[in-house]
Amino acid sequence: xxxxxxxxxxxxxxxVVHELAHFANARSVGVPVRAFSxxxxxxxxxxxWRDTEWRISLLPLGGYVDLPGMGAKxxxxxxxxxxxxxxxxxxxxAKMWVLIGGVIANYLLGIVLLxxxxxxxxxxxxxxxxxxxxxxxxxxxxxxxxxxxERLGIQPGDRILVLNGxxxxxxxxxxxxxxxxxxxxLTIDRGGQELVIETAWPIEPTDETPLLGVQIAPIVxxxxxxxxxxxxxxxxxxxxxxxxxxxVSGFGAAITGRENxxxxxxxxxxxxxxxxxxxxxxxxxxxxxxxxxxxxxxNLLPIPGLDGGRMLLTSVVALRGRPFRPGQEEQLHFLGxxxxxxxxxLITFRELSALFSG
Numbered sequence: 001x002x003x004x005x006x007x008x009x010x011x012x013x014x015x016v017v018h019e020l021a022h023f024a025n026a027r028s029v030g031v032p033v034r035a036f037s038x039x040x041x042x043x044x045x046x047x048x049w050r051d052t053e054w055r056i057s058l059l060p061l062g063g064y065v066d067l068p069g070m071g072a073k074x075x076x077x078x079x080x081x082x083x084x085x086x087x088x089x090x091x092x093x094a095k096m097w098v099l100i101g102g103v104i105a106n107y108l109l110g111i112v113l114l115x116x117x118x119x120x121x122x123x124x125x126x127x128x129x130x131x132x133x134x135x136x137x138x139x140x141x142x143x144x145x146x147x148x149x150e151r152l153g154i155q156p157g158d159r160i161l162v163l164n165g166x167x168x169x170x171x172x173x174x175x176x177x178x179x180x181x182x183x184x185x186l187t188i189d190r191g192g193q194e195l196v197i198e199t200a201w202p203i204e205p206t207d208e209t210p211l212l213g214v215q216i217a218p219i220v221x222x223x224x225x226x227x228x229x230x231x232x233x234x235x236x237x238x239x240x241x242x243x244x245x246x247x248v249s250g251f252g253a254a255i256t257g258r259e260n261x262x263x264x265x266x267x268x269x270x271x272x273x274x275x276x277x278x279x280x281x282x283x284x285x286x287x288x289x290x291x292x293x294x295x296x297x298x299n300l301l302p303i304p305g306l307d308g309g310r311m312l313l314t315s316v317v318a319l320r321g322r323p324f325r326p327g328q329e330e331q332l333h334f335l336g337x338x339x340x341x342x343x344x345x346l347i348t349f350r351e352l353s354a355l356f357s358g
Contacts, residue, residue, distance in 0.1 A: 015062035021105030029094040035066040072326040080326035092318040110292035114232035121282035128231040135218035137168035147213020162187040304336030
């Protein structure tokens, strides 16, 4: 249940922010917005405010805006005609501003979320800077069941203050002492209380390398949010080429049947959310940041039906000096959306096949 709620929250917040940006940019250039929906599917509630119908829809997996002038209209004779309102009355620059709003919004939200994740878990700073932060001690993150650590009373969350006379040992020093010492003397901090654990080592004779049975997390200095913010922005720029290559590779693999881990479908995304929620808030926020970056880059792809495809066709119309035939552009967008949906179905089918095959 928690996984489903977290997945819905991440996806809906990303899509709603995306559509709110389209809404704001449209209003800023004088394009009215007929409707704005939080969620998709059947409408559960609706009200009017500032000439827009606001809706709450059944499925909390996204949202949409309804802008006039985005498609052909039906004339009195039943034939399709060019629209003469809303977006259709604006120039190239205004149209591009409306269309790119969602991409910018997801990118900015991704930056904020990534910076927040780094402040929650400073170890993530290696992702944004490419440099591993220097450890300033160690803490126990996991204690294996029936391990030596469990028998000694070590618990997750314990911070190692001193180990065999080494103050604030980093993980590498902890591993070295466990593998080479014949006695362990630990001073740990547990919720503000200092405890001393002393034992001959290993507890039981063994010819193999002794194991304590813990996962050790480095303690790294805290990162202020304002320091993490520009680093997150730089990461968002650096990752664009990798994400584009990943989408192209992932879609190619879906069509040809090759193995590929560059693109996750709905099943894969739910699996990632499930793993993140088991660990804590920081990985959930990090995953939300990555999803927002991915949505921004994906929507920029020049595929009809996506924001990038609409910007491409808007630019083609501006360069040729005349619009497409009424309904022709809508057909291209329909075909593009159908192609994207088909790829998503293929990716989902492959994920389900892998899941059921173990």
